[in-house]
Amino acid sequence: MANLNIDSVKERTFDAIVIGSGISGGWAAKELTGNGLKTLVLERGRDVKHIKDYPTTNKMPWEFEHRGQLPSAVMEANPIVGRCYAFGEDSQHFFVKDKEHPYVQQKPFDWIRGYQVGGKSLLWARQTQRWSDFDFEGPARDGYAVDWPIRYKDIAPWYSHVEKFAGIAGNKDGLAELPDGEFLPGFPLNDVEQYFSDHLKTHYKNRHVISARCAHLSKPNQIHVDQGRTQCQNRDLCQRGCPFGGYFSSNASTIPWAEKSGNMMLRPHSVVQSIIYDEQKGKATGVRVIDSNTKEAIEYHAKIIFVNAAALNTNLVLLNSTSSRFPNGLGNDSGVLGKFVAFHNYSANIGAEYDGLKEWTVDGRSPTSGYIPRFRNVYKQETDFLRGYACTFGGYRYQQHKYEGVGASLKEGLVKGDLGPWYVGAQFMGETIPKDTNHVSLDAKLKDDWGVPLLNVSVDYDDNDEKMKKDFIEQLTEMFTSAGFKNIHPSTDHRAPGLDIHEMGGARMGKDPKTSILNEWNQVHACKNVFVTDGACMTSTSCQNPSLTYMAITARAANHAVDELKKGNLS
Template sequence: MAYLNTRARGSTGFDAIVVGSGISGGWAAKELTEKGLRTLVLERGRMLRHPEDYTTALKPPWEERYPRGRLPRAELDAHYKVQSRTGYTITESTAHLFVRDDQHPYNETQPYTWVRGYQVGGRSLMWARQSYRHSDLDFEGNAREGVGVDWPIRYADLAPWYDYVERFAGVSGQKEGLATLPDGIFQPPMDMNCVEKAFKAATESRYPERRVTIGRVANLTAPTDEQLALGRGKCQNRNLCMRGCPFGAYFSSNSATLVAAERTGNLTIRPNSIVASLIYDEKAGRATGVRVVDAITREELEFHAEVIFLCASSNATAAIMLNSTSRRFPNGMGNDSDQLGRNLMDQHSRVGASADVPGYLDTYYSGRRPNGLYIPRFRNLGDRATARTDYLRGFGYQGGAARLGWERSLPGEGFAAARKAEGPSGFGAERKAALSQPGAWSMRLNGYGEILPHPDNRVTLNRDVLDPYGLPTLTFDARLRENDRAMRKDMQVAAAEMLEAAGFKNIQTFDNPYAPGMAIHEMGAARMGRDPKTSVLNAHNQVHACRNVYVTDGAAMTSASAVNPSLTYMALTARAVAHAVEARRRGEL
């Protein structure tokens, strides 16, 4: 298969180029190829095939080198110091999916945790799969409160596309009838355990405005014929999702969108292809392709196409655009507004509360459910009852209850690590017998809250410090502000209130060290908007000043919401491809 177009500059070997193969890139590839466009997907990382390259997915724990697979601190500090800041589990069975920080450096004026996965499929292999729709409360927030710029779309614009991507991806969940958390196309929900059901009853009785539901998660519970035809199967409740799912039960590019794209015969994937910049034709007023550095040979290549989708992740997309300079765009592709690289957003994490749960010692649960509870936003919903005077927007909770396992006797380990729980005493047979039985119940609520866009939270290119491929590195300068700090205080208080209402004991709030990036929900570096003077993209995710370039990853987000953003990336991507294909047919690109 010939990847390199060696013909005249204005010609093209492909109809479309997609940069990145993660959640957004996989969707762009599927939609473009299914609509008949010969599509090149450029991935800067290695090839990773489903399922044969999930090398640790079925690895038994006794074959791991280290107890529970925990890498030695010296190895984490040497190679994964940034990637492990979040507390996200980087073990010997998952580390190969995360970049090594010593090989992929960046710069921090203020602390920023940039978590990355460089392989075909990107972070779609390691994501937490929580899948929630934005509501009009989210799309209208900026305009209502005078924050940032107004979204150029509303929920009604995206609702049919949420339907579309949910059907294909497969999202299990419970309908709740909440305007603030719109229902979707769900497969049967996973079940709560007995403690969670008791917590739900107590919380909703004491706080009627707070709803407790099972998480809406992209794990199949009742695969459709379409999903089965792709080779996907039902979730096995192993909770080893971050190793790659050989059953195809959770949604990833590798198990779903790229499979569908490949079956069209219109897909070319080129791994180890680092996109350095876009090629802009001054006379035509459009982008004609991309410049690439081959990660293996360091050869510099060019690829050409009529339409380009940037789906490299928010910060990486910003880097490509900032590095795409020309006479027309001296400060980066589409940067007439000077908003490119600004308005970095993440979501609050590492804050909440935990508790011991007395009783229920005669009950247990089956399997290892790869999901938890969800409590949707209940602050600042537009009425007096939920209004706060100390901060804007709101937050939700993810978490759940479980019984402590054999690791409870090891200090600092286990579900209730925030508390210094004492484990069984004794030695030999006595200790073994005690640890063979489940321990007490505990529960934890982890808050996820909205961080507001701010123009001084930004990422820039550092042309004085180059990466191993000779490209500029990124410098991050983003921090929490007064609104964020006030919200984090309330996130602790509200979590403790609910645990107390349920009758749980030894309640402890926590606010662990946090800096932007730690929720791994990077957003906002090339925001959508109505006015080219204040935004980078229009309502269809097109670059205002270069209409054949679309950006549909987290960079496009105008505000963050309190819900996980990946489902919105999927819907925006599918919608943008439909627009691009029709615009191309009309000769508008």
């Protein structure tokens, strides 16, 4: 990295600044540097170099002191992040610990964060389903949010653009509600998953089980080899960081690519306090950064600024960027900044057993599973709740060991055992409705170590979520029953929002500056050289895992920014 002891304004001036190096920030960095822009990428956490900084990646289970379990002291000190499924002895170093970065829960909210280069792209579930016009047109059709200013045709080429580079495994399924993309070979469904897929096809009009599209190199192309990545090795240990670059992360892909261009300066340990707005010029001119090691305040300048701090932190940066022109936060003429936050409802699942297909099993491990695209309210409103849900669907068999007894017989029981039946399970992934009552704001009193106000989070479920959850249980029970599954057991929990790690909105896109923050190119309506392309920009949430859409939106906006700069529209 370049010498940071730079004090002349010129040396602190770039063409572009990207705030954040996670899944969307990495894409902004790649696209901007690839177009020749000198780009400063600011990351509030430490650097994490691909492979070199994955300390646990090649450890055997017995090499972990507690064999994967976390000490009670860690769990007791981290009730929030401790609830995250991926937080374990092998991955805890990639998560923010509860005490490190406090926030104010006006209502319970499990805010799961990864403050390092790459952000949560090291930890994500790597599911990459496209949106369709059934999603983009939803708010306008059903009247529950402002209209998206873009449609599928606007983003489709950018989905293709990011899919080709990231490497997405999937099949051409030909479903209007889940458009096909640029796929590497899909991971196959196993026998029980295929059985259920076939069953649904014959019993329902629009219910499908497909192989969930995922950001894994099932068969790398040259572009992936050029990134230094190799084929996914089916380890299923992704949360440790992958030494093969088998799955897409900023660390394995976009950040080193941007670095190779020679146009990127990456600055870890850089907490962005606010964006600088120049009243005379009528635009943003840079950002104020606190070095988290030295506490030194530094200003950096650029023609354009991409805000990719992760949904809620992007809201925080914008809200904290006040000026005479924008006393309530950058671009917040409408007063909607921080509002209309939504998420995905994951608080239900259902399991069962299947007594057939006993002569078949699988060999090796799959990095993905089956996926049931949304089938409720797709073509028209048909239930007493708005929108719908997608589900994962997976089937597994296990050797059945005997744990009874002591001595030689126990030792034998732990090794021997017949293969059990197929167990199947589906996870609920429900769309939630953005509301102005679900919001984030700056705390009036409390500040963090860098003088930035703490974020108040006030986000909750509503009646629509309860009705939808009930429908999931009813429909999946019916689908499982008709497929002949036995011992069907639905399960619901009372998890707080946030644990889905799909928080979105607060700086939503829209056509009307009176009701939204961003335009159709993700530019702040009233400050066009600031672009917001992470989860904060989402007008609605649909039910697909959102990262692929953030990536496509980011690439699209970055290329638009480059075009506009060339035309002289942003200077």
